Amino acid sequence: MPFVLSLSKDITHISKSFDKPGPNEFERGFSRASFATEQESYAMCGIVGLYLKNKALEPQLGALFEPMLLSMTERGPDSAGFAIYGDEVPEDKIKLTLQAQDESFDWASLVDKLEKKLGQPINWFRNATAAVLKTKAPEAEARAAIAEFAPEVHVMSAGRSIEILKGIGLPTEVTERFTLGKMKGSHIIGHTRMATESAVTMAGSHPFSTGADLCLVHNGSLSNHFLLRQELRRKGIVFETDNDSEVAAGYLAWRLKQGGSLAEALDGALQDLDGFFTFAVGTRDGFAVIRDPIACKPAVLAETGDYVAMASEYRAFATLPGIENAKVWEPEPATLYVWERH
Amino acid sequence: MFQSTPVTGRQDTEGLTPLPCPILPLKGEVSNRSQFLMKTIDLSAASVRDLNQALHDQAKQITEHAWTITHPDGKHNIAAGVDEALKIDIYGHAGYYCAGMNKKADVIIHGNAGVGVAENMMSGSVRVKGSASQSAGATAHGGLLVIEGDAGARCGISMKGIDIVVRGNAGHMSCFLGQAGRLVICGDVGDNLGDSLYEVHIYVKGRVKSLGSDCIEKEMRPEHLLELTELLERAGVKENPEAFRRYGSARQLYNFKVDNAHAY
Structure with a gap:
């Protein structure tokens, strides 16, 4: 059953269940924006996610994921974190x-x-x-x-189900601190940070919680976060940092509190967030990936019979079992990809 | 770390998506063309820096014409800056800037390529058997880039003379600021094709989502059909040239217009 119900009509969406891959997974999703010029940013950060379709692998979730996160150290050496789902x-x-x-x-x-x-x-x-x-x-x-x-x-x-663990330091220090390699679970998303918009602190590290069993990791930077934060504060959303990604998380939390679906919240993000981003959103049953219409922040997806993986770069997949036969592709701009267990 | 294996012909290599490929005629000084050395470098053991140094050393004296690279595992800068007519096969998925600045070498990636494959290529050829990420062939001056799958956004951005043939689709802002060369796309193209275009000849068979500033459709004259036919043939892509449309610059953004003087 598709997870995504409604999106603006000019946004392509791709929804998949694990049992039946959608027929339109390679459908082109063209950006809505018309741009005369575009900016290229050197802001880095790495994001990674792993969803196990094969339950037999669940005891190895942490062991499979740790090298993925560590491979993104060059993209984000300031701090790291992950949201692991399991032990419900x-x-x-x-x-x-x-x-x-x-x-x-x-x-x-x-x-x-x-x-x-x-x-x-x-x-x-x-x-x-x-x-x-x-x-x-x-x-x-x-x-x-x-x-x-x-x-x-x-x-x-x-x-x-969710447990978010994060902190400052090299990703290897963070994963060792929390013994990620021994953790079990069904899915996990993580982040390595190279700070560009705000201070390097534990609170400024990703993932950010956006509600019950929901979290967000972000690669990119938002230019209207200051104004948006003020508006969201007036609406009762609490912020702990000056971090732009926290504003994105607060925005999604607000949208979801209004009663919108995750798909609607992310669709709103495409319109209301100014800047560039690749988001991975963890949910109790799976995860979602979306890139802004200009899509200068990288993202790669891989899928086998055993798992779905996402990362900023293919490097993060190199240690996954069976990756040589995986389907590997890049998510389209302004296109929502959702995987969830049914 | 490096293994040198004398073989006759091309050997099937262990690794990702091994595909047999024909031996191209070797250039340079080879005493016995039927037998030559092929060097296999396993990037799970060797560093990219060591690999690239070994490839660069060939510019002084060719000792190995054919190179096989295994376990690229998305590493960046593989076979960047090669300056000799080598034949390089990469089995697996390459990371950023693979075969960047290539001169003379023929590089085949038996997998996908990351951001900026063949960026700033000067000559030679790069073939991607899978799909390529954004900015493929960026700013490249010459040579041929063939992408057998899809190309991401900004394919051929600021290209300066390279020929690019994409068998699948290409993303938005492709050929942005394209100055010279030819870009052929057999599938569909995203928004703003050829924005601020100079003199690249663009040929598209599929749907163009939108054209960028100063990019217009142009008449396909016999010389363009001839050019496209030759290019498709060289790329080894079987398509009917007559099914393509041609796009080019309206040449309205070339120079400062005196009509705009009041803005200053």
Whole structure:
């Protein structure tokens, strides 16, 4: 069943299920913009994603993905991060990923206070500077309690499946810190950052959470992020940084809160975000890829019977099993690609 | 690290999408043309820098005419700056700027090519068996680039004399600022074809999404049919030249127009 329902009529969309590849996957998606001149940017960053179609590979998700992320080190040596999906909690529970600046942060005592305040037991584990909490307490109450007891702690992600882990340093430092290589899951997207628009901080690293089980990684730069941030703040979206990509994430979060589908939100992004971008969006069931109409930021897709992979460059695929027989192609400009499990 | 294997003829090579290809007549000094050395370089073991140095060294004295490169794995700058009539086969997908600045060499990529394949090529040929990313053949002065799949955006941007033949489609802004040479596209083309064009002859068989500033359709005269026929033949592409349309510059943006003086 197609995930994408409606888009502006001049936007081509390509929707695929894992079972039945769409007939139009090579359909041309021409850009909507008419441009007399265009800018070329040297802003880098690397983005990578891997979705496993073959469940037998799920225990190896981290091991398969780590070299993909590391291969993009040259494109983004400042900081790195990833959003991994797996270890899903039941419908009546929520999973929060928290991060502290300090490795010695006393998570046990925070969890203790939260349990008392929320009146719900919390299952939790620590991973380096991060902790993953699972509870039946409502998300808003949990967030409020965390802000009360530990204002210095960031809520990186919330949902039933997603865990966002990120930090500053070379990608290899970040993946080692969180032992990415041993992680299991169904899909994962990641980012290596070369900062151009704002400071190199943990909060400025990607992925950015855009809602429950949703996240965004961005390669490119936005020129109207300042104004857009002001507008979105007025609409109640909270921003932590001066980062342009966070504005894109906030924009999608706002669109989705309005009740739009992910496809509608991304279609809106094509019209309202000024700048250039390749986005990869992680969802509970899969991921989506979209490039701006000028498409000067690179993106490559690869698909086999076992997985779908996306990356800024083909280099990131070189270590994937069976890549020599994969279908490899570049996503078209202003065209939405969605993969999800049905 | 480098293996030198004396072979007669071309050997099938292990690696990605091996395709048999005919031996082209060798140029240069070869005492015995029926037997020659073929060097195989495995980029999972050797660095691109070592490979390119070995290729550049051939400009001083040719010791190996045929080169096979395996496991390119999307690495950048493979076989860039070659300056001798070598025959280079790359088995797999190449990264950015493959065969950039090529002089005289015939390079075949048995896979896809990343951004800027054959950019600034001077002479020789580059054939991409798969598809090419954006800016293929950018600013190139000469030689022949054949893309058997699709070309991405900005194919032939600022081309200065290269001939490019794309068997599939090409993306938007293709031939932007194209100055000289020929661009043939057998499939469809995206927006703004030939924007700010100078003197490139553009031939398209499929649909043109839109023409850029100062690019217009032009009459296909006998000399153009002849030119296109020769070019398709040289590229080894079987297409009916009469099915193509020709596009070129309206030559309205060449010089400063005195009518615009009031803007200053």
